[in-house]
Amino acid sequence: MTHHFDVLPGAEPFISEGGKTGILVSHGFTGTTQSMRPLAEAFANEGYSVYAPRLKGHGTHYEDMETSTYQDWIASVEEAYAWLSERCDKIFVAGLSMGGTLALYMAENHPEIVAISLINAAVEVPDMEGVKELQDVRFLDAIGSDIKKPGITELAYDKTPVASVKEILPFMDLVRKNLSAIHCPTLLFVSPEDHVVPPANSTFIFEHISSEEKDLIEMPDSYHVATLDHDQQRIIDGTLAFFRKYE
Template identity: 85%
Template sequence: MMSNFDVLPGAEPFIQEGGKVGVLVSHGFTGTTQSMRPLAEAFAKEGYSVYAPRLKGHGTHYEDMEQTRYQDWIASVEEAYAWLSERCDKIFMAGLSMGGTLALYMAANHPEIRAISLINAAVEVPAMEGVKDLQDVRFLDAIGSDIKKPGIVELAYEKTPVASVKEILNFMELTHKSLNAIHCPALILFSPEDHVVPPNNSQIIFDHISSDEKNIIELPDSYHVATLDHDQQRIIDETLAFFHKFE
């Protein structure tokens, strides 16, 4: 189905061709590339080839998102991965929230991915489970902009489609089941105070992936959208240091 909605300013994909090492960067559920642009720009500045796709149905209008399925979000990331694969010998991936879920999915299905950096990645959100029983409700309140830093706003939808919540629940369940298929090095960053994804998700991921090399780091001064919060520079520095080890 074709979208009749324009892409919101700031929600465009970020694509920069650099060297032979690539980084695929993914934003989260109902969000946009705006939340990941600081990381994408930092990686590009280091000389990496960087692709931060706009996930299908995102960055336009919540009615557009309502029409998409989790397979569409995977397809958006696979398309970016294909672009990087044509240009790069090695590929890393970084993702926030559902972007982290997508990074886990990609690592399980593309064992050649060198390493992943997960920021408040989601594999189970019990608070969302009740949505499965909703019949006559189309939209819920927004979940974006969970940020501690004053004056910073995430570019995200003002409503959340019920159909999309059902999709992410299915996608998280699928990804949760495949965690033991992940063997690549993983950097797991999490905010102990997160009002969207329970912080214990990071421990679940740490405990269930099969990676020999896995580190878990706390982001004490940020909420869910940590990439736009006080710990932004720490996320960039830790991720770059981690990726450098596996180039």
């Protein structure tokens, strides 16, 4: 028996057809496009073609996520990339958390991607490793809404499927082992205080990619979901300035 889950208001994909330069924008694990909409809208307002996909199993119900695989999440991003490829000469990618992992995956597998911007990207989350041992547990507590700014809530699941954690772990392994395949300019934003993804991830990525042009920017005033936090404008402005250098 499969349930049909409606897409939550605010979790819809964001698609804007603009000029010949495209930006693919990816949200994170258990999250939705709501966390990335401010970036997607800002990029669209600058005339870029923008696609922020809703990752499969996300933005509906955590029981829907439970049946999706990391290959499904890759497919969601590849579909957005294909849409942009039909319309654009150059494509950039920006991603938060597992969206950053997906951005890294895309850069590893599409060397034609011009540059990427990562926000608290994940390649290793030791706290998640214990899940491999769990039996007869379907759901864990939520990981969403790690935000310093008062009164701001991330649209994210209130439970995390164990099956989904068992998908993100091998996906992070896959991406981590292949970081040297990345040669494109890379901008990394990292929150030194992040309660979901250890900040050491960004340092590790910075040190292991083959990119000659790379920059690591600390965001001491934001937690994990920095795109909805105090540094939102800084991420938007910094990413636009970085991407413009390579247009």
